Amino acid sequence: MKIKFIGGAGTVTGSKTLIESNGIRILIDCGQFQGVKTLRELNWELLPVLPSTIDFVLLTHGHLDHCGWLPRLVNQGFKGKIYCTSPTKDIAKLILLDSAKIQEEEANKANKEHYSKHEIAEPLYTVLQAEKVLPHFRVIKPNEQIVLDPEITAVFSNSGHIIGACSIELCLENKILVFSGDIGRDNDVLMYPPTKPVRGDYIFLESTYGDRLHPQTDVKEELEKYINNTVNNGGTIIIPSFAVERAQSVMYLLWQLKVEGRIPEIPYVIDTPMGISALEIFANNQKWHKLPEQEYVAMCAMFTLISDYSETIETIYNKQPKVIIAASGMITGGRVLSYLERYIGMPETTVIIIGYQAEGTRGRKLLEGASDIKIYGKQYEVKANINEIEGLSAHGDQNDLLNWLSQLQNKPSKVFLVHGENEALKVLSEKINEKYHFECIIPLMGQEFDL
Structure with a gap:
């Protein structure tokens, strides 16, 4: 089994993690890069594998940095299924169509007012391309096992970040991989607290606020x-x-x-x-x-x-x-x-x-x-x-992230820290090691691991 970090490594945007196992390719999230120009430019690059060879996308939630590259994926040949909860499907549809509309409008404005550095400014994707993503969605229920392949199953469970957001437990090759998605807060205004994993051989944990605590202010x-x-x-x-x-x-x-x-x-x-x-x-x-x-x-x-x-x-x-x-x-x-x-x-x-x-x-x-x-x-x-x-903030802070690991009944082989900037990743790694003695790895963008 191979894991490749295509996005969301060393940064909080562009989340994409590729799993290859026995000829099956699964992409956890398919996000758009946002922020500095060097990151945004990555949106125009090809994936390290052909989209047509990816069998499934498992979507943790509908924010742009987790679903916003799906129109490019489909446009470049992806023909598989995109699994997610019902609210995530509705939110992703909203966000993708809105994103495409904004990009078309901004490209038109840049061309009209001549402030683009390109001769002709183009949108990353069009509304029509975003619409072509929608037939690929397959709605699942949380806490129910989905059979992706005779030897691969997945279970989605509430992560508390936004409505419909989930963590994903993936079982394959007699190993359990847990992808946190974005973790919400234990005391959020509207969302229920995240469900904590009880088992996992390899954990993939977001680290957005890994180096800080939310203030206890009113x-x-x-x-x-x-x-x-x-x-x-x-x-x-x-x-x-x-x-x-x-x-x-x-x-x-x-x-x-x-x-x-x-x-x-x-x-x-x-x-x-x-x-x-x-x-x-x-x-x-x-x-x-x-x-x-x-x-x-x-x-x-x-x-x-x-x-x-x-x-x-x-x-x-x-x-x-x-x-x-x-x-x-x-x-x-x-x-x-x-x-x-x-x-x-x-x-x-x-x-x-x-x-x-x-x-x-x-x-x-x-x-x-x-x-x-x-x-x-x-x-x-x-x-x-x-x-x-x-x-x-809709993101859990350092204490929430540490608390999310507290119910594990086994010691994971490795905890991969993703979806964070450098200082947050480094500090959270130290805190996890100090509290749980788990081995943490901070993967680089494009890095591949054999599990």
Whole structure:
């Protein structure tokens, strides 16, 4: 059996792990690289194996960095099945179609305004190519064994990260491989705690927050403070958010604050068509989250839901103080850019960063104190207040990751640490060794191992 790390090694994006066993090829996740240019350029490269020779893709969840390369895979000849949970299928469909639309729009804009370095800017994939992924999906139920081959089975179990997200236990060649996917928090606002593995010969563990702990602060109190201070100064609050789960978590917290009379009567706007569609996924998958139906209905009624871009323009030029939740979460694309073009140069504006910001993204640059940022080929001076609420991350912190390993009844042969930046990988490796005495390996991109 061979394992090859094609993505998500030494970085938090582009997750792809290839398993080869007795002529069968399985890809765990098929994510898109985001962030710095050197990573984004990897999206245009061919895989080290022909997509037509891959039999199955097992998808842990529907975020772009885990599913966003599927249109390229299918376009290059993949004809196999993509297994995932029902919410993951719905989310992946939303995210892939939205991503393709954004890429087509940005390529057209770059060609029209001539700011691309290429003679003709092209999208990584088109909406039509994204649509061709959908017939390959096969929905599975969590905690039920799936037979991929007479000697290969898989079981998906809740990982708590976003709705439908799972870890995957793969049994083959008398060995158990456990792929964590992204691990959620044990005390998340909306998601149930992750299911912990009880056995595993080889563990593949994400390490996004491997070097840090989430602060034990009151998230609602922080939101209340930033909103009231900004409104008192006549400003607008912009919350760049991942459209799935984080947007809904923020909505829920804002709804609670409003019910408690702690934030003012101003417009609260959700401007992400994908986030609005994700609300329907929450409504249709009650067993996957903690939000009671009556609270869900009341929460949605508090917000103005914007789908049409003409309403976006109208909202942007409305001078009234307001709270805007718009995608994307790392400010890499989407409608949040239109708001920032208008508001990032105003000192009364507050931008609240609420999730992990990968290296090279606009969100990371803002957190690091950038004096200006580039949007659609133009530089904009940053005068807005940039605040971070770490307590809203959908990723488990170091303690959550260590705790996820706590129920193992056997000592794994190796723990491969993936989906993390260098310092996070190094620190988590030391902590696991110190606490459990497990051997940890930090694979390099493209590295292959015989198991």
